[in-house]
Amino acid sequence: MRPDGRQPDQLRPFTIERNVAKFAEGSCFLKIGDTHMLVTATVEDRVPPFKKNSGEGWLTAEYSMLPRSGRQRNNRDLMKPNGRSMEIQRLIGRALRAVVDLDKLGERTLTIDCDAIQADGGTRCAAITGAYVAAYDAMQWMLKNRMIKQMALREPIAAISVGIRQGVEILDLNYDEDSTAHTDMNVVMVESGKFVEIQGTAEQEPFAADTLGRMLKLAKKGIDELVLAQKQALGI
Numbered sequence: 537m538r539p540d541g542r543q544p545d546q547l548r549p550f551t552i553e554r555n556v557a558k559f560a561e562g563s564c565f566l567k568i569g570d571t572h573m574l575v576t577a578t579v580e581d582r583v584p585p586f587k588k589n590s591g592e593g594w595l596t597a598e599y600s601m602l603p604r605s606g607r608q609r610n611n612r613d614l615m616k617p618n619g620r621s622m623e624i625q626r627l628i629g630r631a632l633r634a635v636v637d638l639d640k641l642g643e644r645t646l647t648i649d650c651d652a653i654q655a656d657g658g659t660r661c662a663a664i665t666g667a668y669v670a671a672y673d674a675m676q677w678m679l680k681n682r683m684i685k686q687m688a689l690r691e692p693i694a695a696i697s698v699g700i701r702q703g704v705e706i707l708d709l710n711y712d713e714d715s716t717a718h719t720d721m722n723v724v725m726v727e728s729g730k731f732v733e734i735q736g737t738a739e740q741e742p743f744a745a746d747t748l749g750r751m752l753k754l755a756k757k758g759i760d761e762l763v764l765a766q767k768q769a770l771g772i
Contacts, residue, residue: 539713540569544706547696547758552669552769562674566666569710570656575666577674578647579683593641593688595671597628599663601652607711624660625650627733631664631693631724632671634732640688646674657711661695661722665762668693672770693732694762695724698751700743707754719743723755727763 542548548569557563562577583594599621603609613621628650636646648671650663671689678684697709699717706713714720721736736748743751 538701538706540710544704545754545757547708547761548710550762550765552666552765554669554673554769560670560674561677562670562672564666564669564673566662566669568658568662568665568708570654571652571658571662571710572654573659573662573666574651574653575663575670576649577667577670578649579674579678580645580647581643583643583645587643589643591643592638593644593646594638595629595633595636595641595646595648597625597632597648597650597663597667599625599628599650599652599660601655601659605652605655624663627660627724627735628663628667631695631732632667635668635690635693635726636671637688637690640684640686641678642684644678644683646671655711657709657714658697661697661724664693664695664724665766669766669769672772690726692727692763692766693724694759694766695722696755696758696762697722698755698758700747700751705747705750705754707758719747719751721751721755723752723759725756725759729756 550568553565556565557576560576561579564575566573587594601610648667652659698721699709700719701713701717718740719738723734724732
């Protein structure tokens with residue numbers, strides 16, 4: 537039995553709320569268990585220097601945790617992101633660029649800001665799942681304002697954690713499970729079932745190939761549920 541009573545293949549209760557930031561072109565507030573993530577998408581008529589005169593747009597991401605989002609206070613990243621935040625925001629950017637047709641954006645930048653209001657494990661996964669919703673709404677705004685001619689997102693994308701705790705493969709780890717897991721893995725996948733990124737580490741004992749297969753199967757089950765919720769929230 538898991539600490540919160542869930543089955544091994546069960547996600548935490550989750551909700552997706554759109555249009556929560558009045559001035560952002562796209563926004564999403566995703567709650568999954570006690571992890572609460574605010575994601576906004578901003579459209580700007582400029583691109584980084586390496587994209588100038590390419591005819592293509594760019595998508596980038598920033599990530600942070602509010603000081604008391606977790607069990608201890610985090611220092612604010614006032615000057616530059618710490619190493620963990622930098623690694624996570626690069627992951628979010630890579631993940632979203634995997635499903636965006638940058639050439640359809642024109643020379644514009646879509647910036648995804650992901651802020652953990654409350655953190656109880658799985659914040660990077662929640663950020664990616666919410667980022668798709670915020671990006672979709674930002675592109676709908678661009679379509680409405682005739683900035684682009686067609687949707688630049690190829691398909692939905694979501695992410696979830698899996699792991700091994702007390703010898704059992706489990707889905708969607710909360711903080712207590714994550715901190716005591718023998719193996720912890722984050723899986724990013726698109727709706728068609730293809731993987732974008734897999735981050736996994738054996739904290740204690742190495743794991744076998746068949747164990748990896750079971751964890752990836754668990755991840756797909758969870759991501760399928762999240763993608764369905766994304767589509768229902770967006771009405772697509």
